[in-house]
Amino acid sequence: MAIVLGENRYGKAETRLVRVTRDGETHTLADLNVSVALSGDLVATHLTGDNSGVLPTDTMKNTVYAFAKEHGVGAPEQFALLLARHFVETHTQIRAARVGIESFSWERLGPHSFRRQGDHTRTAEVTVTVEQAQVVTGLAGLVLLNSANSEFHGFQRDRYTTLPETTDRILATAVDARWRHLDDDTDWDKSYTGVVEALTKAFVTTHSLSLQQTLYAMGTQVLTDQPEIAEIRLALPNKHHYLVDLSPFELANDNEVFIAGDRPYGLIEGTVTRDDVPPAITEWYP
Amino acid sequence: MAIVLGENRYGKAETRLVRVTRDGETHTLADLNVSVALSGDLVATHLTGDNSGVLPTDTMKNTVYAFAKEHGVGAPEQFALLLARHFVETHTQIRAARVGIESFSWERLGPHSFRRQGDHTRTAEVTVTVEQAQVVTGLAGLVLLNSANSEFHGFQRDRYTTLPETTDRILATAVDARWRHLDDDTDWDKSYTGVVEALTKAFVTTHSLSLQQTLYAMGTQVLTDQPEIAEIRLALPNKHHYLVDLSPFELANDNEVFIAGDRPYGLIEGTVTRDDVPPAITEWYP
């Protein structure tokens, strides 16, 4: 038996970049949080502290800023591909680069004035190896709520089941979604807008018998509307709204007054996929 | 010399309430975080544990939910006044009640479907005593940015000053504002919308020589546009955007590529007030 080094990677996480592009008086803003992770032949630094194959994480940070100047920042997927390819192509000991980007939206208030949008965050996770590239887009923090058309009944019961059945409950969730693209070249912004619309439309229009059913409807809608997406993975917390018992005060509560609970919460996770797509080249969700 | 009890209060903090109002198929949502604090003759419980004058904080929570049913939830200021008056009027040992509310906005997606808005949070802090009422409205987390028309120069220098003067910098802040109303009866929602518009307009249109100047312009705009406001207090973090030095890579950086800093940050705090208004009945900002 021997003790050996297993899977490993290293990089610079959370480099905060704001890129202003000027077209006369009119400015455009890109506001990103960029994380880079590299893997490859890194045994020496682990075993002996020989750093001859180690590109400093400080250099990765510099590269993010320099590339923002040299190449501009387009869609986050595109900027991530550019960075990831650079590291793999210019450093032979690096076999794979993963670049993750959080992108924050700003609403325009004037030619050079902006208000940050807090609705949700767009994400991109790009993996580039010497042979392949994989692009995963995502979003986090999109909070949706239906106050009608949600039921939950007919479920399994055991000794520890006390939940009453219901034909009318609040259904609320904070959508955490990631979707893998078939290709590494598409109209990223148009694709993103289409996915958000599909997710929202399916949430709103599905008469829900379970959050699982809503999840599957959301994933199906995305794959139906957006042919460029191979598969989508959704993690939907069931943000419980508990009906308050007002009977001690001789008041009825006909689904009007709710406690918005923090913890615990249900957590429904599922993948919806096309059955004929090539497999992912690496794990693409945490 | 004796050891004595000084100022004190107690209450229930962060009661999370969602109130659905139904008008046929069309639902309306109020989503609040309500905190109640009461003060008055509370010496006995501190000194001997005699709780005969202590209304349980659990009762305050129940009252929030029951009132949401009995009276509905209108503007947060109105609901806070209703609650605060109730505690002072029905419990003689209570001399003052303070009700704070955070109100979360939802955008309508359908008759009973909603998306939570994350831009900023509206707040209300109401204080009611046996004689008076004071209403303070506020907002938190409104992030604004100008990428032009901001300068900073001509400042004082001492031995520890290294900051270069600039005639072109990014000005960004997360507005934290509170404003005291002259009266306890107004059109709260209309007033709120007017203040947010005034704050935003002044931020966008002020050519800024210092964040203090912008702060004062924002406060003045609010008091000019909204006669129902007595005074406004603004706490504006200066969210620094540092120009990246790209010269080692033989690249220019003409105000294009910035590091968005986390800490430290400037913090500019100031009050703008009418000179003829009655004083506040109690401290109204933390």
Place this chain on the structure above:
Amino acid sequence: MAIVLGENRYGKAETRLVRVTRDGETHTLADLNVSVALSGDLVATHLTGDNSGVLPTDTMKNTVYAFAKEHGVGAPEQFALLLARHFVETHTQIRAARVGIESFSWERLGPHSFRRQGDHTRTAEVTVTVEQAQVVTGLAGLVLLNSANSEFHGFQRDRYTTLPETTDRILATAVDARWRHLDDDTDWDKSYTGVVEALTKAFVTTHSLSLQQTLYAMGTQVLTDQPEIAEIRLALPNKHHYLVDLSPFELANDNEVFIAGDRPYGLIEGTVTRDDVPPAITEWYP
């Protein structure tokens, strides 16, 4: 009626400083988060953007780092006094300086190795004017729990009261305390240790009929043990532990199984003071 500038101040918040002091092989660590706020004659920058009286907040940051080198960092109160006095003494337009420090503790593991302690954070808030100085020490995040000797009964009831009386409950809180010193010169570290011990001892040994009673016992213990303290203010959340109803599973629950609740929580705030101390020169708690 005119619109005028009211109270205002400005500064640099959250300058993160780590100071290593070397005594041969043995190192000592100071790990601080320093916030500076200055007030005085600052009208011009607000009204016209004339910054001639404005010392940049960047200079405040530089001063923190330079002073750490020139003077070392002793107790946080001492370092805060040094900084605050510097700003008031060297800049005539500054009438008052407030320096707040969070101090993070590290446990020694070796001559130059340390583990960060996460129990609680020590704070200092120092205000210096041209005439006076005021020192407030504090702590945040000290979480204490008694699983016996806590009761709550005999309280007031109204229409909305449903809480059952109890003679045995869990009492848990996260102590947030601030205490004002009589003088601006004492053995700060010894005083701090004494206060933490007094707070803890009183929490542990008080048979509690209400959290207010425990609060008052904690404050009294501090003033009894520590003659250098003028007054203490405690904000104690009542971190509710709800007994789980296990009767549907035909199980008893004799105060064994609890839900640790997040929100809402009780919040008990109170000041314990000597009756013969000079008043504070400024508000000293937020």
Place this chain on the structure above:
Amino acid sequence: MAIVLGENRYGKAETRLVRVTRDGETHTLADLNVSVALSGDLVATHLTGDNSGVLPTDTMKNTVYAFAKEHGVGAPEQFALLLARHFVETHTQIRAARVGIESFSWERLGPHSFRRQGDHTRTAEVTVTVEQAQVVTGLAGLVLLNSANSEFHGFQRDRYTTLPETTDRILATAVDARWRHLDDDTDWDKSYTGVVEALTKAFVTTHSLSLQQTLYAMGTQVLTDQPEIAEIRLALPNKHHYLVDLSPFELANDNEVFIAGDRPYGLIEGTVTRDDVPPAITEWYP
């Protein structure tokens, strides 16, 4: 081409449990945050909303509380195994259960008095299938710092490299570690203590030429000291401490005054494993 359901699971996350065990006057406290996720034959609820195979997440919460009473709470690994086995054994449609537990430590202050320790959190992730069980223990938030014996030089340089070489820097990290056990029956508490000691000892005693070298030394120490561990995965942020340039103030800075940076940070991730252990039955780190 068809759209199909892929991998999925569901459960109740973050059930907060406090369990008091009484031995006369002396109480013992278990303070846990329990998350359950089940997978198996769950197609029907996704496709049609047929919930006949869906055990409600509310039942999982009830089971956590009822089991705490019926079986007590021992080590978190043991409680997680008990819960996971229950779900797989009693519900035939469930093929795998994953139970994750965060465990919070309390220091004893008296027979029934405690202070919460904030140093770090112990975690357990247990996966049980119909054939196998896998136990992963972990910790999060253990912050360690060496102010000597850390160097970084001899690294690769490219066009974007500006980092100076150093033979003396601060090395600080917040250890996030997870380790897989060879067996599902061991002395969990003793094993945990041994791992924490091994990690800390290796961090303190390694003269570090790179954080990768320190990581590997920490993992090797754990596997050397603890024969019950199959492999360990470490994610070590490099919490940068930047030397302040005091030369504008004509002050030297011989590694005495540092900025503690927030973002960006290095992130070094690696696995150290025995070369003869059976593979994991499922992904065991996020």
